[in-house]
Amino acid sequence: MIERRSCASVRGVVRSSAEHMQIADQKAVTIHYTLKDDGGTVLDSSKGREPLGYLQGAGNIVPGLEKALAGKAAGESVQVTLTPEEGYGMRDDKNVRNVPLRKLSDKKVTVGMQCQLRTSDGIQIATVTAVRGDYATVDLNHPLAGMKLHFEVEVVAVRDATPEELTHGHIHEPGSHHH
Numbered sequence: 001m002i003e004r005r006s007c008a009s010v011r012g013v014v015r016s017s018a019e020h021m022q023i024a025d026q027k028a029v030t031i032h033y034t035l036k037d038d039g040g041t042v043l044d045s046s047k048g049r050e051p052l053g054y055l056q057g058a059g060n061i062v063p064g065l066e067k068a069l070a071g072k073a074a075g076e077s078v079q080v081t082l083t084p085e086e087g088y089g090m091r092d093d094k095n096v097r098n099v100p101l102r103k104l105s106d107k108k109v110t111v112g113m114q115c116q117l118r119t120s121d122g123i124q125i126a127t128v129t130a131v132r133g134d135y136a137t138v139d140l141n142h143p144l145a146g147m148k149l150h151f152e153v154e155v156v157a158v159r160d161a162t163p164e165e166l167t168h169g170h171i172h173e174p175g176s177h178h179h
């Protein structure tokens, strides 16, 4: 009798910990988020869209947000302000370069447009900041580099990632990376 009781209580603990699974490395996490700048302007939000799915511990989201979400469970909310270092890093003037227009795009290159640029670090997103003659000035810094980030996050779901997701380093769900 004593053994049966203890078995039942162990099962109970397991079930309740699955319902309240906490965010940790190798968990597949789904969140709704709103990102604001220092002035309260919304820079990005998942509201009105599918929630964002990501793999915790894989660098899918900025490091400060991973840290703030660790240990949270579905239904919990987090408000956190991240320094640029915890977010998209500081701006680096070395990431502002002059490149020949032909290396950017076949189409007309205009100020403000974003192009893919092949660099020694691989393909990077370049924002065109000026066009002079046959050259454009491009900024390879992340658009949110150097900014303090104010996040409001609601944890929608937490589950174990599949072996395939762990191999790929991202999760396979609507709203996440598509192949």
Ligand SMILES: [Zn+2]
Pocket: 165, 168, 170, 171, 172, 179
């Ligand atoms: Zn994949």
